[in-house]
Each structure stands twice: as C-alpha cells, then as structure tokens.
Amino acid sequence: MSAPARSQLEELGLSATCAEVLHHLWDYLDDQITPAGAERLRAHIAACKQCQQYEDYQECFLRAVAGLRQELGAPESLRERLAERLKGQGCGCWNKVRREP
Amino acid sequence: MTADAGPVARSASDVARDAAFERDALPWLDDVYRFALSLTREESDADDVVQETFLRAYRSWHTFIPGTDCRRWLFTICRNVFLRSRERQRPTVDLEDGEQDAVAASSVYEAARERGYDDIFARLDLAPALREALDELAEPFRSAVILVDVEDMSYESAAEVMGVPIGTVRSRLFRGRRLLQEKLVTVAEDLGFQGAGAR
Missing domain, CATH: 1.10.1740.10 (RNA polymerase sigma factor, region 2, helix turn helix motif)
Structure with a gap:
C-alpha cells in the first residue's frame, strides 16, 4: 500500500485490514478469494464491528437480489409453438416439450 | 412421408x-x-x-x-x-477492474447508514423497486447481475455465457451491484422511507 493511501486510511480511522474488506468483500462473499485471503478477512470481520455491519449489509443485498429469481415457467402457449417448430425440424421428441398432464 | x-x-x-x-x-x-x-x-x-x-x-x-x-x-x-x-449491439464496455466499484459501494453504504437505511435490503416493500432497478440496469451490467446473483451461476459459467474473460464478468458484476445499491438508496429517499434511525 502506498504511503499516501495509508495516511488517508489513518485519517479515516481505518486499519489496513478494513481497507482490504472494502476491496475484497464481494470476492469473499462470491467465494472468489484464496483460502488464506478468506481466512484473513473472516478473522478481521469477526473482530471489527464496522466490517461486520458492512458484511451484513452486503449479504442482505445479495439475498435480496437472489430473491428476485421468480419461479416462472415457460407458458403453455410457448411450449405448443416450440413443439410445432421442433416437429417441423424433424425432431422426434417434439411432443415432450409439452408438460405432462 | x-x-x-x-x-x-x-x-x-x-x-x-x-x-x-x-x-x-x-x-x-x-x-x-x-x-x-x-x-x-x-x-x-x-x-x-x-x-x-x-x-x-x-x-x-x-x-x-x-x-x-x-x-x-x-x-x-x-x-x-x-x-x-437487436438491430445493433450495444458497445462493449471495458472496465479496468471491479475494485473501484467495490470500494465505491462502501460510500453508498455510508450514505445509506446516515439515512438509517442499513436494513434497506431486508425490506420486502422494496422488492418491486429492486426488480425495476434491475430491469433498468444497463447492459452489460444487467446480464452479469442476472447470471451470477439471480441465476446463481459461477463467474466461470457466466463468462462463458457472456463470451468474456472472468475478470470482465467480475468488473461488470461489481459495477452492476454498485449501481443497483445507489438506485435503491435514491428510491428509498424518494419514497420517504423511514430509516431505523438516521445518524
């Protein structure tokens, strides 16, 4: 870390490892970090209330976005149209596109 | 026949x-x-x-x-x-890396905290706004968020779907997340949400 960056962090009251959390929290939550890096972040977050709160906030955000996954199914009309087009292509399993009754 | x-x-x-x-x-x-x-x-x-x-x-x-x-x-x-x-492809956005957006997201968090919106994403009444914000998110950020955060794909799978390197998925994903969070704080303010306790 450069000297100017370090003094800026000190000015903000942040330790060097709080800065690492800011930079790498998403990598950590996405499992895109080395095991050693994950352990380093985990240990710091466990000891730092500010970073715990930030982690909670980001985890909540990711849960909310994941919750947008609507359990939508392809409409029957689409299945019918696709079945006919696959049949036209000579596909032998065209009737399997339709949902089983 | x-x-x-x-x-x-x-x-x-x-x-x-x-x-x-x-x-x-x-x-x-x-x-x-x-x-x-x-x-x-x-x-x-x-x-x-x-x-x-x-x-x-x-x-x-x-x-x-x-x-x-x-x-x-x-x-x-x-x-x-x-x-x-689509008649023309949107220009590909090249981003340096995602870390700037990762750090910028912390500023969005600070702004949310000051307004008492720490728990903003836990509020069910914000789900429609979050969906709308995602629908309005520009490509290629929207695809990255949909594939990884909504469809639960790995970076590697998303990279293959999008036809870009994994690093590009990461940077687009982080930009998309940051933009969504900024939008939601603005929406919450516009709707007059009462925070848990503004600081």
Whole structure:
C-alpha cells in the first residue's frame, strides 16, 4: 500500500485490514478469494464491528437480489409453438416439450 | 412421408440425438425462458428468443459435449440470439477492474447508514423497486447481475455465457451491484422511507 493511501486510511480511522474488506468483500462473499485471503478477512470481520455491519449489509443485498429469481415457467402457449417448430425440424421428441398432464 | 408409404424410418443416430436432446436440453426450458425474459423484459420477445434458442440448440446438438453443463450452453445460445435480435449491439464496455466499484459501494453504504437505511435490503416493500432497478440496469451490467446473483451461476459459467474473460464478468458484476445499491438508496429517499434511525 502506498504511503499516501495509508495516511488517508489513518485519517479515516481505518486499519489496513478494513481497507482490504472494502476491496475484497464481494470476492469473499462470491467465494472468489484464496483460502488464506478468506481466512484473513473472516478473522478481521469477526473482530471489527464496522466490517461486520458492512458484511451484513452486503449479504442482505445479495439475498435480496437472489430473491428476485421468480419461479416462472415457460407458458403453455410457448411450449405448443416450440413443439410445432421442433416437429417441423424433424425432431422426434417434439411432443415432450409439452408438460405432462 | 409419401402417399402410399408409412413414415420415414428414423436412423439410430437420429433416435439417439432426440433422446439426448430430450434428456439434457428440454428440462431447461423454464430456466431459459426466465433468462430470456430477464434479457428482453417483454414476454412476446422472450417467447421468440426461447423458440430460436431451442431450434438452434437442436440444429447444432452435435456441437454440445455430452456431460458438460447444458444449461450454460443453452444460456450462451440464448444470449447470442437476444443480442442478434437487436438491430445493433450495444458497445462493449471495458472496465479496468471491479475494485473501484467495490470500494465505491462502501460510500453508498455510508450514505445509506446516515439515512438509517442499513436494513434497506431486508425490506420486502422494496422488492418491486429492486426488480425495476434491475430491469433498468444497463447492459452489460444487467446480464452479469442476472447470471451470477439471480441465476446463481459461477463467474466461470457466466463468462462463458457472456463470451468474456472472468475478470470482465467480475468488473461488470461489481459495477452492476454498485449501481443497483445507489438506485435503491435514491428510491428509498424518494419514497420517504423511514430509516431505523438516521445518524
């Protein structure tokens, strides 16, 4: 870390490892970090209330976005149209596109 | 089929291909539809994209490697069909890396905290606003968020679907997340949400 960056962090009251959390929290939550890096972040977050709160906030955000996954199914009309087009292509399993009754 | 003969006998390879297509590709129809709808944001357009996706998949079934991730393969075709269905492609955005957005997100968090919006994402009444914000998110950030955060794909799978390096997925994903968070704080303010306790 450069000297100017370090003094800026000190000015903000942040330790060097709080800065690492800011930079790498998403990598950590996405499992895109080395095991050693994950352990380093985990240990710091466990000891730092500010970073715990930030982690909670980001985890909540990711849960909310994941919750947008609507359990939508392809409409029957689409299945019918696709079945006919696959049949036209000579596909032998065209009737399997339709949902089983 | 001729007038005085039965149906043309299917070859053994055709039968095997159809069986494999039925087993490996058709089960993903609902997932592909959901993904297509996320991209097009319009049911009739999604309908067209899905049909074209499966027709292309069937015609090029010989290029699918058995045992590999068929859902990912179909999503790749689907996204390419979607991009081609538009008259022009949006310019590709090259981002340096995602860390600037990761750090910038902490500023968004601080702004949210000051307004008492620490728990903003836990509020069920914000879900429609979050969906709308995602629908309005610009490409290519929207695809990255949909694939990784909504459809729970790995960076690697998303990279293959989007046809970009993993690092590009990461930077687009982080930008998309940061933009969504900024939007939600603004929405909460505009709606006059009462925070848990503004600081």
